[in-house]
């Protein structure tokens with residue numbers, strides 16, 4: 001079997017809401033797929049179906065070739081799940097949490113104990129290992145939750161918004177952990193609302209909106225869809241716009257775009273920083289005064305905007321509970 | 322981070338064995354977790370104790386004088402009722418506990434693991450039985466202090482306690498179903514309690530049934546509660562054993578056992594089914 005995760009035509013409605021509206025996914029062994037979408041897009045629902053928590057209304061799914069609907073218990077020993085909200089028992093210590101999960105993965109008690117110790121070390125929780133998880137910070141809980149997903153070293157791991165609500169430093173640390181997992185060949189499916197996160201962690205991205213995959217490809221593929229890099233110039237006075245356009249046009253790959261009221265001129269280029277340097281020199285030589293200039297690479301935000309007509313992160317975050 | 326790999330050779334997960342052995346082991350793992358929680362939130366056990374102890378003191382000293390019981394004192398009559406009510410309150414612990422696990426995402430974690438489907442609920446209800454046994458022990462000592470005695474020997478008294486624990490076990494499966502259905506721990510706590518008071522008061526637990534109007538008597542005699550209370554009074558040799566012709570009153574030990582098994586079978590089936598399909 002090529003695909004570690006495969007889903008075909010997944011449908012799921014909650015009353016009138018179509019949470020999944022025909023989702024197809026295929027993640028090759030060892031790859032990282034990022035499910036990128038705003039709140040309410042259906043990411044968690046997809047994860048819940050793939051991890052045997054929720055029966056879809058229609059469609060099928062396999063993990064490492066094992067059918068999710070027909071052999072859920074076999075699937076469960078192949079997967080690790082780190083849900084959207086850290087699922088740790090706050091009255092148990094970190095160590096007890098991991099041991100319990102190990103034993104419920106049917107490991108022998110002694111093995112579960114050893115494994116818990118290794119993971120606590122690896123996740124930098126050794127010092128807090130014997131304190132109730134109630135005393136942990138948000139980042140520590142998240143790490144413990146992720147460790148619990150790794151207890152049985154499952155070949156396929158699902159991470160549902162692993163860094164939502166974490167401070168930037170903790171997020172960075174978690175990214176490094178996830179990158180290590182990916183480098184070791186674990187197949188990962190992670191959902192995120194952060195375009196930056198998908199860009200950094202995922203080989204492939206599926207953009208989800210209203211229960212559908214509206215685009216897929218690598219981060220670079222998606223960026224290419226709305227063009228490559230651009231030079232952006234903001235001139236000091238409106239009267240200078242015409243002259244600046246004349247300077248920029250020979251370097252451009254296409255027509256220059258002009259926004260009169262912000263005095264901003266944008267032109268697609270190829271050649272990166274070298275072009276930028278040339279443009280600056282030329283503007284300077286002709287005494288065209290500028291307020292701002294930069295080389296702008298398209299972000300996944302731009303991709304989202306151009307695909308859906310709305311920005312990814314402008315939706316109401318309170319809706320998700 | 323200290324080590325740069327998550328992989329360690331040598332202790333891959335076992336294959337789910339399935340069957341009764343796995344069910345027993347998984348239930349034990351979950352029960353142990355719940356028992357640990359109980360030791361770390363001792364308030365729960367303390368409050369679980371305070372209520373019946375208060376009932377013992379209030380009923381025996383405040384109302385005891387006003388209630389006449391044929392063949393003995395009210396205090397001895399009362400204890401079987403309090404014991405039974407106490408084990409029935411396992412409903413509350415189970416419903417609040419399961420609802421809490423649902424809201425904290427723990428049920429999702431458990432449902433994603435290759436463990437026996439019934440183990441999360443069985444582990445909860447088993448831990449509840451242990452807690453009930455502990456509370457009964459303390460309560461029995463308080464009862465002895467205020468003058469309650471058993472008159473039929475220790476073995477019969479122990480079998481009465483077994484009947485009580487069986488009823489408590491059955492009732493905590495009702496709680497499991499409530500917890501799975503309501504999800505919010507606060508709602509589950511109230512929903513676990515609200516019907517228990519009428520159920521316990523429409524029985525022989527606190528007053529002799531023959532003081533009630535006729536139509537209530539029929540309800541009271543067939544109330545699962547009454548069977549256990551009657552069985553305990555009989556086994557303890559306490560006053561107030563009802564001579565009514567209703568079958569559960571004539572054969573209280575059998576009736577109590579049957580009621581408990583029936584509730585257990587029905588509610589464990591319903592809860593495990595609900596658990597499988599739970600949508601968090």
Ligand SMILES: Nc1ncnc2c1ncn2[C@@H]1O[C@H](COP(=O)(O)OP(=O)(O)O)[C@@H](O)[C@H]1O
Pocket residue numbers: 014017018019037038039040041042043044045046319320600601
């Ligand atoms: N259990 C549920 N009951 C009712 N509606 C739900 C339930 N779970 C999800 N939904 C709805 O389905 C849609 C998709 O939700 P979800 O998969 O959680 O989105 P995401 O994880 O992308 O934010 C949302 O509109 C959400 O409100």
Ligand SMILES: [Mg+2]
Pocket residue numbers: 040043044045084160161320
């Ligand atoms: Mg979600």
